[in-house]
Amino acid sequence: MTTETTTAWTKPHILSLETFAAPEYETLLETADSFREVLSRRTKKVPALQGQVVANLFFEPSTRTRSSFELAAKRLSADTLNFSGSSSSLAKGETIFDTAKTYMAMGANIMVIRHRQAGVPHTIAAEMDRLQTDVRILNAGDGQHEHPSQALLDLFTLYQWLSSSSPHQFLAGKKVALVGDILHSRVARSNLYSLTAMGATVHLAAPPTLLPKAFQGLLPESYQDQLICHWEIEPALAEADFIMTLRLQKERMSDHLLPSLREYHQRFGITRDRARLAKDHVKILHPGPVNRGVEISSDLMDDPECSLISQQVASGVAVRMALLYLIGTSS
Amino acid sequence: MTTETTTAWTKPHILSLETFAAPEYETLLETADSFREVLSRRTKKVPALQGQVVANLFFEPSTRTRSSFELAAKRLSADTLNFSGSSSSLAKGETIFDTAKTYMAMGANIMVIRHRQAGVPHTIAAEMDRLQTDVRILNAGDGQHEHPSQALLDLFTLYQWLSSSSPHQFLAGKKVALVGDILHSRVARSNLYSLTAMGATVHLAAPPTLLPKAFQGLLPESYQDQLICHWEIEPALAEADFIMTLRLQKERMSDHLLPSLREYHQRFGITRDRARLAKDHVKILHPGPVNRGVEISSDLMDDPECSLISQQVASGVAVRMALLYLIGTSS
Amino acid sequence: MTTETTTAWTKPHILSLETFAAPEYETLLETADSFREVLSRRTKKVPALQGQVVANLFFEPSTRTRSSFELAAKRLSADTLNFSGSSSSLAKGETIFDTAKTYMAMGANIMVIRHRQAGVPHTIAAEMDRLQTDVRILNAGDGQHEHPSQALLDLFTLYQWLSSSSPHQFLAGKKVALVGDILHSRVARSNLYSLTAMGATVHLAAPPTLLPKAFQGLLPESYQDQLICHWEIEPALAEADFIMTLRLQKERMSDHLLPSLREYHQRFGITRDRARLAKDHVKILHPGPVNRGVEISSDLMDDPECSLISQQVASGVAVRMALLYLIGTSS
Incomplete structure (x- = not known):
């Protein structure tokens, strides 16, 4: 085989x-x-x-x-x-x-x-x-x-979902919102490479403490126009095909990078209302384990129409x- | 097969x-x-x-x-x-x-x-x-x-031991003494269902703190006449075919339900003397791990003529x- | 087979x-x-x-x-x-x-x-x-x-290394230096039996606290002439074919049997200089895990010309x- x-x-x-x-x-x-x-x-x-x-x-x-x-x-x-x-x-x-x-x-x-x-x-x-x-x-x-295998399983999940006839540039024309602790996330780092390589445009959204200005410079220049940073979540979600959320480590609070989980959820958590900003039938991913009610609202996470977490x-x-x-x- | x-x-x-x-x-x-x-x-x-x-x-x-x-x-x-x-x-x-x-x-x-x-x-x-x-x-x-699999392995141990030709009501006419912390034991609860369903009469023995009056009401009414509660061990053991002992959790002492392991052994521990109250060739079971010298005296536990623990x-x-x-x- | x-x-x-x-x-x-x-x-x-x-x-x-x-x-x-x-x-x-x-x-x-x-x-x-x-x-x-399987894998490592045509007395005429915490080592004890049985002469080296005078009496008398104790490392290493080092347990320090790891290394650690006392192409063994820089100097341990540790x-x-x-x- x-x-x-x-x-x-x-x-x-x-x-x-x-x-x-x-x-x-x-x-x-x-x-x-x-x-x-x-x-x-x-x-x-x-x-x-x-x-x-x-x-x-x-x-x-x-x-x-x-x-x-x-x-x-x-x-x-x-x-x-x-x-x-x-x-x-x-x-x-x-x-x-x-x-x-x-x-x-x-x-x-x-x-x-x-x-x-x-x-x-x-x-x-x-x-x-x-x-x-x-x-x-x-x-x-x-x-x-x-965390290469995580980013590759994310990519494969999108590939399966889209039922593309060929993997070649199968994400061309797709917008992916990547939301959360970009700065500290090995999952985010691997995903940026794989998503842009397959043609997606990636919109990153996080508070400035978790997405410093310097971050964009880390990617190869050829991909820079596929990568847009936001300090508010709304423009990232607008018309997105996929929303990829990242796990929030609780130590970010003790590091004073975030005031509280509750405030994080209020500003960057994915809720049903926020998901409506994206394309109809937008799909949500998370590498797991999820802090329910923090990165994603609990009902959205359990809705098989929205969540691709089990598929991941x-x-x-x-x-x-x-x-x-x-x-x-x-x- | x-x-x-x-x-x-x-x-x-x-x-x-x-x-x-x-x-x-x-x-x-x-x-x-x-x-x-x-x-x-x-x-x-x-x-x-x-x-x-x-x-x-x-x-x-x-x-x-x-x-x-x-x-x-x-x-x-x-x-x-x-x-x-x-x-x-x-x-x-x-x-x-x-x-x-x-x-x-x-x-x-x-x-x-x-x-x-x-x-x-x-x-x-x-x-x-x-x-x-x-x-x-x-x-x-x-x-x-x-703890269904434990009760079923107990049942299978009795079935093997009796070499019954058929499992149908194979415990009819048999008396099983069930001794120990009935109240808190998931093993006891599962055993009550399986033993009575197979026709046995089950005599429970424990101090009142571990066998409250209300307990008998928990079983289906049809089995009630197969279930007799005792606050002394002797009537439970009398003429018993099998003695099933339960593991005593040490936290029962800190919960003030029992004065000490020693006193428990004196009143409810299975010793060679007590085993003589039962039928000749009575067999003793325990779900393990045994607190030696508490639920069963050590010599009895190691006597292959009495103990079915390895078979369990x-x-x-x-x-x-x-x-x-x-x-x-x-x- | x-x-x-x-x-x-x-x-x-x-x-x-x-x-x-x-x-x-x-x-x-x-x-x-x-x-x-x-x-x-x-x-x-x-x-x-x-x-x-x-x-x-x-x-x-x-x-x-x-x-x-x-x-x-x-x-x-x-x-x-x-x-x-x-x-x-x-x-x-x-x-x-x-x-x-x-x-x-x-x-x-x-x-x-x-x-x-x-x-x-x-x-x-x-x-x-x-x-x-x-x-x-x-x-x-x-x-x-x-620790029989450890001593036997040591023995097999020597056997493989020497490419002997037969295992019979394959270590006859060979000198093995056994260095370290002889007294407390189950590995040493098993090795003494196997090495002498295969014909080797074993030179033990350790400070007196880890190699008491009485130690030699523990082996069968027939092997006594194959076993020589030293409280200095140099005579043990001289013209040795193999150097077997033992792991030093850190609790020996708290037991006041050794002043410090550093002093142990200075007196009994195997370094390139000390290895030169032995035969050309001497091979060094250690049961692992090695305290680098204590029993063996780090460079020697990583030198495939000297170390048989991976082979072990x-x-x-x-x-x-x-x-x-x-x-x-x-x-």
Whole structure:
């Protein structure tokens, strides 16, 4: 399966979407599509990674993302090993590198790595390459840097929803509102790359503390005209095709970047009234877990006419199968 | 295998034994019997749930019950995902519903749910039905309400022990003493339904603080004459065929419902002397883990002539295989 | 596979190397060798333990050793169950015996046990035998007593490195320096048995607080001339073929057995200068996790010309597959 598309895959690691090019997004979407089909069968397993070991190294704990990767790996018939920071030997004075090398030496073929600190997956990948191993690294979220698999599952959710006949520039002419804690969000950062690469215009909305003026300069210049910043939510939502909300970390309050969750909801929360500013049948996304009544009003979140949140979770397994498959079978 | 018996299975979820009828108990016992046979083979696996996902959502942690369900699922060739409250995103403000919906969207076919609060598995099951999903819910213990799989494994242990030729009313004429913290025990509540439904007469024994007068009124009237309450242990044990002891939670002491573990043992602990009040060859059960020297004297617990505790644990895997099989293959 | 060698295997449990004889070491090394070959294939699984259950009972938590056993079991196609002390019902007043009996009753075929207290795996094994079960026990580290699988993976690492044509007395004429906290190390204790049994001369080096005079008397007299104690590191390293370092537990400082990590490193840490005292191309081992800059200087640890640490981890999976295979298939 998916043999034609994957012959082109050249990235041994999935670290960041900053360096993803259009053909890579397209291959990924097509591969995920074929796994989506597998997942609709009664027997949802394929032998693609049989005998391979996927180690989930979650130095920052996460039940949801870890379960999604674990299930994706199992459905590819890989064996899985779970490591979580709390039960780790890090307390014993071992470095992160040493932990990664230990799992490498045990025979892990792919390491899925989440870490509180930006850049950790990159440095581990560089070390694996320097040691001339075949170990593949997949960034499952590093600090405030990137969270590629989340942005790719968001993209795949939009792709599925639009039932596009081809992934090529499938978001051209679409307006996506991206609302929330842009500054600190690794999800936002990865999404900016993927959404603009697929042709969307992205309107960002957040209070100035969470969306500083300097932010726009971070994207490649070629994408700058696809990216518009707002400090009010209304212009971002106006005529939007999709609203992507970001999770608000409660520590933003103690950091004095926001006065209160209530005030945030009043100014930037997505409610039924605000959703009416967007196009009819606008769809709302959220990477989860949602703070109900903060980023989104509770009724809107539970309305299957509006929310694509469950579809995002389902897409997550297909997209992660595709990622593991692409890096696990490329040479 | 077991194809004849299971055509009749109509319960999509296992939430409570209150609504179980005799044919359901009988189907369950027969199905568990056939899995008991599988477990005696060298290769103890069957492909019944291949490709299906069993998610163990233990909002209240439990190694023993979770391991038993996990092993049952693996022996049916299902893939398993484990979630435990402590490592959860609940701390992040997600509701229990949202967690369940996340695992549903990932593709879980069966969710085994334990929660400190009574009714959580029911409300999740109702939500799954409302959303018209095929997800099955299995209550692995909810607050002080019910613990169906424990009562069913107890029942299966008695069934095996008696080598009855048919499960139909196989406990008719048998006296079961149920001793301990009846009031707060979800195990007791489930057992009262199953034991009386199979024809047993159940004698309950506990101090008045743990067995209030009002308790007897909770059972359906048709069973009332099979249920006798005692505030002393001796009449409950007299001529009993089986003694089922309940685990004493240490918080009962801080709640001032009991003076001390020692006094509890003196008045209600099962010792060799007390066991002599019962029928010759009386068998003792306990859901585990046992507080040695509190509910049962240590020597009695270790005496294979008296104790069925190991058989209960073994029955647990067979009964849970049967439950997962019945709800996982019914349509 | 490996059918010829294993016909001779008679040990149902792996509890200690004190009672290992030369033929057992040789069978183990040959069996591990054949699994090493399996691990070099694309599909690294064999069906040897299909349908069997390996329960990892880690009363003392360890990510690294537990992952190694888990992977070894999965590659033999066994099902695995993980239990860790922290999430246990031990807090509920259950004894260790009761936990082991619970996993036995669930159907565990092999229990891999780690416990803070010396002797726990032995007493559980004795109980399993007394109960006439077929359950096999594998000691994964008990207090300061033994850690057989670690010493055997060390031995296998040396065997692989030397590419000996036969395991028989393959360390004859070799000098091994064993440096560090000999007194408290279960790894050291197991290594002394295995290294001397294979013919090596072992030079121990540690400060007197960690290597008391009485220590030498613990080994069987027949090995005494293969064992030389030093309170300075230089004579131990001189002309050594291998340097095995031990992990320094930080609690040794609070126990007032060592002044500081820095002083320990100055007197007993392996640096490039010190390594020059040994033979050219000396190889350094460490059971991990390493306190970088304490037991070994960081540059030396990362130098693939000097360090066998990664090979040790890789050997761990092959050796544990061999151990599980030998005890899981012997009758």
